[in-house]
Amino acid sequence: MKLSIVILCWNDQAVIADCLQSIFTNTRLTEFEVIVSDNGSTDRSVEFIRQHYPQVRVIENGENLRFAKANNVGIRASMGEYVLILNPDTIIHDGALDNLVLFADQHPEAGAFGCKVLNSDGTYQESGRPFASLSREWVMALGLRPFAQFFRWLSSGTYAGWKGEAQRTVDWLSGCFILARRDLLERLGGFDEQFFYYYEDMDLCRRIWEAGYPIVYTPEMSITHLGGQSTKRFPIAFALDSQVTRYRYYYKYYGERGAFRARRVVLTSLLIRRLAYGLIKFVRPTDNVKSRLELFRVLFAWNIRVDPVKLVENGEEPQLKLKSIARVLNR
Numbered sequence: 001m002k003l004s005i006v007i008l009c010w011n012d013q014a015v016i017a018d019c020l021q022s023i024f025t026n027t028r029l030t031e032f033e034v035i036v037s038d039n040g041s042t043d044r045s046v047e048f049i050r051q052h053y054p055q056v057r058v059i060e061n062g063e064n065l066r067f068a069k070a071n072n073v074g075i076r077a078s079m080g081e082y083v084l085i086l087n088p089d090t091i092i093h094d095g096a097l098d099n100l101v102l103f104a105d106q107h108p109e110a111g112a113f114g115c116k117v118l119n120s121d122g123t124y125q126e127s128g129r130p131f132a133s134l135s136r137e138w139v140m141a142l143g144l145r146p147f148a149q150f151f152r153w154l155s156s157g158t159y160a161g162w163k164g165e166a167q168r169t170v171d172w173l174s175g176c177f178i179l180a181r182r183d184l185l186e187r188l189g190g191f192d193e194q195f196f197y198y199y200e201d202m203d204l205c206r207r208i209w210e211a212g213y214p215i216v217y218t219p220e221m222s223i224t225h226l227g228g229q230s231t232k233r234f235p236i237a238f239a240l241d242s243q244v245t246r247y248r249y250y251y252k253y254y255g256e257r258g259a260f261r262a263r264r265v266v267l268t269s270l271l272i273r274r275l276a277y278g279l280i281k282f283v284r285p286t287d288n289v290k291s292r293l294e295l296f297r298v299l300f301a302w303n304i305r306v307d308p309v310k311l312v313e314n315g316e317e318p319q320l321k322l323k324s325i326a327r328v329l330n331r
Contacts, residue, residue, distance in 0.1 A: 028095075
């Protein structure tokens, strides 16, 4: 088996149908298998897949294992030389997987590969980025990124002057599409499951680099990624999840001091954005503006109370009473 395609599904029937169709229609030269790791879907996703795509192997987890753990289930079940971690809200373009596998064969020095990712309107979606750092977080928090056209060191989470038009090595790839060598994934233990949503792709790519393998991006192949299908359902829940995994990331790589420094950046960023949206609300009090203001209010209240070290080491998390939106995801 040359390629194993691992897709995480959590009530994604609305998008996974087009994803699967694009895979089977547009991949002709490569021997592949598709593994769907289902996180307890209740929208008949499993029934749909088994009826219309009986060749797909569906693993029913019975509950929401989240991104990292559920993908690891699929990785462990895979048999291919390469494993593609693929979001269900993606469309594979004609020949993309055939050509990317061929490209990977031609680059044995690399451990993982990415291709050009497009939005639904055909515009470029950033999928290859530099690793997060506290200095880059400060650039984002203070809103200095627009000045990167004058000072490249202000480019923060992007590569200044690069819009995905040329091949290059990148620090990390978006988890919507990562092609990796299966033997390498097995040695690394797959995703670190403490990063249940967010930072799991960055952490995996960082460990691939640390193992001595570069990560290569090529624009010759492309896919479409709709993006945010799960996070749109429960915005505050997923936003809070991102806070937890951010602290876990900085604790893992920078220790206790890094976790507390990350908290300062986050609080500064949220305070600036709360003030900005508070002013906007007076001028343009739309539902969207009110929702964003509520989101920043909740995130600020959570971060002002959290002890990053106790959060990571003991799971101690602030308990908030959310007035408008309840947290619907269980840890």
